[in-house]
Amino acid sequence: MSVISQVILQADDELRYPTSGELQGLENFFKTGEQRTRIAQTLSENERKIVQEASKELWKKRPDFIAPGGNAYGDKQRALCLRDYGWYLRLVTYGILSGSKEPIESIGIIGAREMYNALGVPVPGMAEAIRCLKAASLALLSPEDALEAAPYFDFIIQAMS
Numbered sequence: 001m002s003v004i005s006q007v008i009l010q011a012d013d014e015l016r017y018p019t020s021g022e023l024q025g026l027e028n029f030f031k032t033g034e035q036r037t038r039i040a041q042t043l044s045e046n047e048r049k050i051v052q053e054a055s056k057e058l059w060k061k062r063p064d065f066i067a068p069g070g071n072a073y074g075d076k077q078r079a080l081c082l083r084d085y086g087w088y089l090r091l092v093t094y095g096i097l098s099g100s101k102e103p104i105e106s107i108g109i110i111g112a113r114e115m116y117n118a119l120g121v122p123v124p125g126m127a128e129a130i131r132c133l134k135a136a137s138l139a140l141l142s143p144e145d146a147l148e149a150a151p152y153f154d155f156i157i158q159a160m161s
Contacts, residue, residue: 002100007079010022013159037097039141042145043093044093051082051085052087054085054133055129057135058128059107061132061152087108088129091108091156092149092152094107101152111157124160130156134154137153138153
């Protein structure tokens with residue numbers, strides 16, 4: 001749900017017009033649209049590179065994940081991890097495009113901890129994986145764009161911590 005949808009639904013629920021503060025927030029949302037689109041495009045066009053770089057860094061930090069008995073040991077398990085990294089990167093782009101962390105929460109975070117716990121995947125390891133994904137992603141962005149994108153990664157990291 002975008003910032004626009006949130007403002008409209010909240011105002012409608014309260015049977016009122018959007019406040020001047022809400023309208024100012026929408027104005028800012030429109031002003032940053034080009035930047036948010038540029039960031040999402042850069043991340044989506046470089047997904048493979050980002051995922052590869054992030055996983056390489058994670059395996060260096062946590063070689064136990066890919067060692068025998070680790071959650072990413074073997075081609076199948078490693079492929080599933082990489083798939084999940086791409087999925088989280090996609091969630092970040094949804095948040096950036098919408099200007100809200102709500103899509104990340106509703107699509108990806110709710111239930112993710114429980115799922116990983118049920119599968120025996122160490123949740124702190126997932127937080128570390130997202131940190132690596134963040135670093136690989138932000139390295140491809142300008143400082144201004146990285147500043148805009150970072151909180152969306154941090155939201156996932158905090159939820160996984």
